[in-house]
Structures are given as C-alpha cells and as structure tokens.
Amino acid sequence: MRTSTADAADPIPPYLRIAGEIQERISSGELRAGDRVPSARQITKEWGVAIATATKVLAALRQEGVVRVVPGVGTVVDTPQAAPPREHNRDTELTAALVVRTGMAIADAEGLAALSMRRVATELSVPTMSLYRHVGSKDRLVLLMADAAFGEAELPDPPPAGWRERLEVLAHLQWAMYHRHPWVVAALSISRPEPAAKLLAHTEWAVHAFDDLGIDPDAVIYAHVSLFSYVRGIAVNLELEAGVRRAGTPAEPWDVHEPEFEQFLANGQYPTLTSLNERNDFQFDIDKLFDFGLHRLLDGFAAFVAPRD
Incomplete structure (x- = not known):
C-alpha cells in the first residue's frame, strides 16, 4: 500500500499525484492502448485512499484525455495517449523550477491566457499529469511564476x-x-x-x-x-x-x-x-x-x- 502518495501533509492533492503515477505507467508503455487502468477499488487498495479520492483520480485522467470508459469493460487507456511522448532530453531532470521557467516563457511570449498544464507539458515533452507532482495545480504554478518574477x-x-x-x-x-x-x-x-x-x-x-x-x-x-x-x-x-x-x-x-x-x-x-x-x-x-x-x-x-x- 503506497501510503506516501496519500500523505495528508503533502501540498499536492493525493488524487493528482496518483493520476500522475498512472499516466507515467502509460507513457512508459507499462499500460498500452486498450489496457484497463486500475479501477476505483483497486486504487483504494494500492494507494490507501478513500473511494472518493479514487473516483477523482479517474475523473482527472478522463479530463486530460488519457483514458476513456468502455461499457462492459471499464476504464481503459485511450488510443491517442497510448504512444510515449516525443523525445526530450532525459539528462534534464523535471523539477518545479524547470516547470516554472517554462511557464514564464510561455506567458512572456503569448500571455497568461495561453498557459495551461498541457501546454507546459508539451513544451517539456513530458506527460501532463507529471507536472502536478511538482507544482500541484495550474493556480499554484501561476503563483510560483509570479514569485519567481518578483525574485x-x-x-x-x-x-x-x-x-x-x-x-x-x-x-x-x-x-x-x-x-x-x-x-x-x-x-x-x-x-x-x-x-x-x-x-x-x-x-x-x-x-x-x-x-x-x-x-x-x-x-x-x-x-x-x-x-x-x-x-x-x-x-x-x-x-x-x-x-x-x-x-x-x-x-x-x-x-x-x-x-x-x-x-x-x-x-x-x-x-x-x-x-x-x-x-x-x-x-x-x-x-x-x-x-x-x-x-x-x-x-x-x-x-x-x-x-x-
């Protein structure tokens, strides 16, 4: 049971962290197009969270277009998300500072309206959900960007x-x-x-x-x-x-x-x-x-x- 993921003291919501881990399984090829992802009940057992949190995990993945619901089968990996992300420099470790700098570059060039977690992920060639493990949410990212600008x-x-x-x-x-x-x-x-x-x-x-x-x-x-x-x-x-x-x-x-x-x-x-x-x-x-x-x-x-x- 992965209790660390559901740690209440973690500033990142547990459901976003779990969703990020599942998307990493998809990006790595561990889960492929059409494969079933963990059900809500499996998530509660594996990560030690409440059923309400597990439901939010699946909802977040659906919202990002990572998975879809197949009647009679369950929640499966959606085809457009099955392929791993395009190549990026693996020597550059994904960090909160890198996410913030990338967000600032987007906002500088195109304005804050152009900023989204998906857009930052595209620029970094990483799964969208992986960003949440570093900055928590888009609102948190914007605050960190503003703080960096004042810095x-x-x-x-x-x-x-x-x-x-x-x-x-x-x-x-x-x-x-x-x-x-x-x-x-x-x-x-x-x-x-x-x-x-x-x-x-x-x-x-x-x-x-x-x-x-x-x-x-x-x-x-x-x-x-x-x-x-x-x-x-x-x-x-x-x-x-x-x-x-x-x-x-x-x-x-x-x-x-x-x-x-x-x-x-x-x-x-x-x-x-x-x-x-x-x-x-x-x-x-x-x-x-x-x-x-x-x-x-x-x-x-x-x-x-x-x-x-």
Whole structure:
C-alpha cells in the first residue's frame, strides 16, 4: 500500500499525484492502448485512499484525455495517449523550477491566457499529469511564476537610509519587473493574497520603511498595499499593450485620434481641455506617467507621516 502518495501533509492533492503515477505507467508503455487502468477499488487498495479520492483520480485522467470508459469493460487507456511522448532530453531532470521557467516563457511570449498544464507539458515533452507532482495545480504554478518574477527584482543590500528612498527603489524594481513580465498583473490578487517567499520579501521591504514612524499598524499595511496597487495599476497598461502586439495590431500613438478629439473640443463644451490643448503639445510617455504618479503618492505619504517623523 503506497501510503506516501496519500500523505495528508503533502501540498499536492493525493488524487493528482496518483493520476500522475498512472499516466507515467502509460507513457512508459507499462499500460498500452486498450489496457484497463486500475479501477476505483483497486486504487483504494494500492494507494490507501478513500473511494472518493479514487473516483477523482479517474475523473482527472478522463479530463486530460488519457483514458476513456468502455461499457462492459471499464476504464481503459485511450488510443491517442497510448504512444510515449516525443523525445526530450532525459539528462534534464523535471523539477518545479524547470516547470516554472517554462511557464514564464510561455506567458512572456503569448500571455497568461495561453498557459495551461498541457501546454507546459508539451513544451517539456513530458506527460501532463507529471507536472502536478511538482507544482500541484495550474493556480499554484501561476503563483510560483509570479514569485519567481518578483525574485528577479533583487532588493539592494544595504538598502537606502530613508523611508521614501526605500519605497522609490522598491516601486522602480517592480515597475521594471512588469515591463519584463506584464502578465504578472493578472496573476496576483489584492483582496486574496497568497504567501510566497519573494513576494513577502517585497512586503517586508515596504513595511520596514515605515517601521520607526509611529504609524498605526493598519495604516502601515494600507500604505504598502496602496503603493503596490499603484505600480500594478499602471502596469495593467503594459499588459494590455502586450496583448495588442501579440494580436498583430499596429501600435497607435497617443495622438492617433486627434482629429476626433478636435471635433469634440470645437463645440466649446470643454473649455479647460481646449485651453490645455492650445497651450501644450503633449506627448504621452508611460514611464513619465509612472514617475509622476509615484512621486505624488510618496508626497502624500510624506504629508501623512510628517507629524510623526
């Protein structure tokens, strides 16, 4: 009885681990097209899990297209999955780090929508279910990818002395990271944060900047989230622009719709905008926008902490 597979302390769901082991039997040729795979009852005996878990194993294999149900026979290996995967470098051991790097490469090139466990497995020439043994699930993979992206933004040691300087360095590191990996904006949630080492390192850096200013603990957290949200919010536009480029749509300059705007301004309903337009030849630069907003946000933090500094 393989109790290690069903270990409750394992972060990977037991049914996914068992499904991965069965798919490896198929890929290795131990189970061939048309062969019966272990039934739910056989799975409960061999791996020491409940019948509900065994049922989920078979459901996962069916969902991946690995097996099919034959009336009167049972669950058998499906023909398209019978052949072993195409050749890949056996000297390169499949690891969580390799899966994460491959996922990041896909997201960088094609966006997060293109990412799937099946796609990563195809790139690595391994069975799809084998990935679950290393990263647990697609959601877990995306979190590990985002954490790795933040890990590239190395925080300087020693840090700048002042709180404002620390936060400015932090924001610029994150902004550069979003330039490299714009998909990260869609991988993180402000309202449902998940723990990850590199992400927590950025959080620690931010909250430490306010450590000796006598600010209420709630205010420290909200200040950190406000800064994080500002950088991420502007970076949404980087992700949108990346999607436009991937779609092959020509990038439009800021003033491409200037004739239409001129028609709106000509009717006199927007006098302030009309005056600004006449006084200034504005050229949009998203990096300048980021810096302008960041400095105004830090100015607001400075006014907030000034009585306590």
